Amino acid sequence: MRILVVDDHPLLRDGVTALVSSQSDMSIVAQASNGREAIQQFRAHHPDVTLMDLQLPEMNGLDALIAIRGEFPEARIIVLTTYVGDAQILRAVKAGARAYLLKNTLHRELLDTIRAVHAGKKYISPEASYELAEHASEDALTPAEVRVLRSIADGNSNKEIAALLSICEDTVKSQVRNILSKLSAKDRTQAAMIGLRRGIIDA
Structure with a gap:
């Protein structure tokens, strides 16, 4: 071989x-x-x-x-x-x-x-x-949610994420809620840490 x-x-x-x-x-x-x-x-x-x-x-x-x-x-x-x-x-x-x-x-x-x-x-x-x-049984994050999670990990606020991704702030808030729910995270910081640990986003 x-x-x-x-x-x-x-x-x-x-x-x-x-x-x-x-x-x-x-x-x-x-x-x-x-x-x-x-x-x-x-x-x-x-x-x-x-x-x-x-x-x-x-x-x-x-x-x-x-x-x-x-x-x-x-x-x-x-x-x-x-x-x-x-x-x-x-x-x-x-x-x-x-x-x-x-x-x-x-x-x-x-x-x-x-x-x-x-x-x-x-x-x-x-x-x-x-x-x-x-x-295996969890809902995967959508590509849009992964982009928001990556921006959260970079330390951006909802307003900054909305500007970066050219979406409205209410959409960001909705996606953040979905991310926290899907990752069973209590806050944005924990969501970012889970995302990094599981390889959903890169460091």
Whole structure:
């Protein structure tokens, strides 16, 4: 199995390379440290499996994943992340990730997951599965509500949000009420913190 490793931390790339290289049925064919490099290396090497970090400079891992899958629909990509927010997991899976692994479980799960994904299977680590299950029955925020939540997290008042998004203040107030209800948040600050923790908005 020919593997591409994409991560901006050299130590993690080295650790994954050492782990993979110890296996007789696997080899690292290329490495990349950002999303743009990942796309270039994929085009050059056509790896069997790609290990993709989500938090990358220049172009994030999700955008790189979408670009690679757009060009190579058969690409088998495993997302590696320190982040377990359910919204981020869903985005990655909908974008075509075949597996979602937390970096702190790599020594236990990476090799088996590479083999499973190479064989056409999908895998989500238990911690990520729990997070998805926790929020599965909740109403998702609409794109408009996500924009308002992002503006709340940036510290804007309702009036400032209305001006920024070119909507009336009453609409903002209504959307803030919906956001608080859907996220079970007691106030705007808690809503922003929940949004960041679950990956609904980025820091």
